[in-house]
Amino acid sequence: MKTSRSERFFVYTKGNMPAQLSNWAKDAGIEMRVPAAQATYFLYYSVNKLKLRWLGDKKFLPISAQTPGQKRVSSSNLLIKALGKRNRIIADLSAGLGVDALTIASTGRRVYCIERCPAVAMLLFDGISRCDPTLADLVELHFENSKFWLEQNSIKLDAIYIDTMFIGKKKSAKPSKQMQILRQLAGDDRDAELLINCALKQNVSRVIVKKYANAAACLERPVAQYRGKTIRFDVFKPGFNK
Numbered sequence: 001m002k003t004s005r006s007e008r009f010f011v012y013t014k015g016n017m018p019a020q021l022s023n024w025a026k027d028a029g030i031e032m033r034v035p036a037a038q039a040t041y042f043l044y045y046s047v048n049k050l051k052l053r054w055l056g057d058k059k060f061l062p063i064s065a066q067t068p069g070q071k072r073v074s075s076s077n078l079l080i081k082a083l084g085k086r087n088r089i090i091a092d093l094s095a096g097l098g099v100d101a102l103t104i105a106s107t108g109r110r111v112y113c114i115e116r117c118p119a120v121a122m123l124l125f126d127g128i129s130r131c132d133p134t135l136a137d138l139v140e141l142h143f144e145n146s147k148f149w150l151e152q153n154s155i156k157l158d159a160i161y162i163d164t165m166f167i168g169k170k171k172s173a174k175p176s177k178q179m180q181i182l183r184q185l186a187g188d189d190r191d192a193e194l195l196i197n198c199a200l201k202q203n204v205s206r207v208i209v210k211k212y213a214n215a216a217a218c219l220e221r222p223v224a225q226y227r228g229k230t231i232r233f234d235v236f237k238p239g240f241n242k
Contacts, residue, residue, distance in 0.1 A: 009118040009143075012042040021050065024125050028143040030118045041185070043119060050126035052119060054181050063178055065097045065127025068135070073106045078226040079161075080107055082208045082233035087158035093146035093195060094163040096182060098124045098139075100210070102131065104161070105138040112155065113139060114146045117186040147191070147198050160199045163210040164192045165231070200238045207236045 011025075012035040025032065035042040040056050051062035073080060079100060083090065088109050092101040095113035097120065105111045113128075115121040121143040128139050142149055150160075165179070199207045209222075213232045222234035 011119045011122060012036070012039045014042050014044045017045055017050075020129060021045075021122065021126055025118075025122055028118075028121070030122065030143065041119065041181075043122060049130060050123055052123060052181075057177075060177055060181070063097075063123065063181060065123045065130075066099065067127055067131050068102050068106055073103055077103065078228055078231075078233055079103060079208070079210070082224070082226045082235055083109075083159055083161070084206065087205060089156065089158045090161055091150075091153075091155075091157050091159075092161045092163075093150070093199065094161075095124055095141070096120060096163065096186075098127050100161065100163060101139060102127075102135065105135055109138065111139050112157075113141045114144055114149050115141065116143070116145050117182075118143065119185055120182060147195050150195075150198050150202060153202075157202065157204050160202060160204050160207045161210070162192070162196055162199060162207070164196075164215075165210060165212065196236075200236060202238060204238060207238065209234045209236065 008029055008031055010031040010033050013032040014035065017025075017032070022032070035055075041052055041054050043050060043052050045051070049064045051064045053062050054060050075081070080103070083104065089112075090104055090109055091112045091114065092104070093114050095101050095115040098113060101111045101113045113124065115124055121141065125141055128136050128141060131139075196207065196209060210231060210233055213227060213230055215232075217234070220236070223237050224235040226233040226235070
């Protein structure tokens with residue numbers, strides 16, 4: 001995937017990277033730099049996987065993208081239920097480390113992962129490359145701004161998935177350390193509502209939004225909700241399908 005933007009992006013790295021990863025980063029417009037004195041993180045390759053070391057907390061274990069196990073994803077999984085049986089081509093506009101995207105792909109669906117944070121995109125690319133080839137072939141990663149990708153997209157999508165878990169969390173319940181680090185890298189998703197509005201203008205059967213269970217509703221009332229103890233999936237129908 002080649003970035004369609006003119007600007008360049010960089011990540012801090014230490015040591016050598018596999019050629020496949022280095023070539024992907026170069027094609028995507030991501031430059032690797034040696035960590036500066038004020039850097040808060042760096043990426044390094046160890047024990048056959050890419051890891052991120054957060055320098056602000058020496059006790060914090062490195063982050064890497066986790067590949068799914070062999071266990072079959074249940075049809076009762078809330079995300080899979082929210083997607084619906086007929087929707088087979090999905091865009092995940094907030095891919096992160098790919099947990100949800102790989103869950104979707106594990107059911108045989110085609111998933112386009114969009115991630116705009118360069119360090120997270122590299123971690124995700126490494127995670128996908130470590131998956132079983134049958135699964136990896138179902139996932140396509142784009143290092144891009146999701147709104148820009150949607151506006152330029154020519155792929156016929158069935159559904160769009162957006163994870164808004166960086167917003168709407170009660171202060172009394174602190175997010176996991178890993179999510180805190182990813183939030184610092186990727187930002188607060190302050191443009192989430194703008195992205196959802198853009199998604200609702202697309203020619204898809206549904207838009208699924210992941211939120212904390214107690215988070216306030218966004219936009220109009222969803223046509224369906226799938227609730228767990230801590231999270232929920234709101235399902236919206238684009239305007240042209242109403």
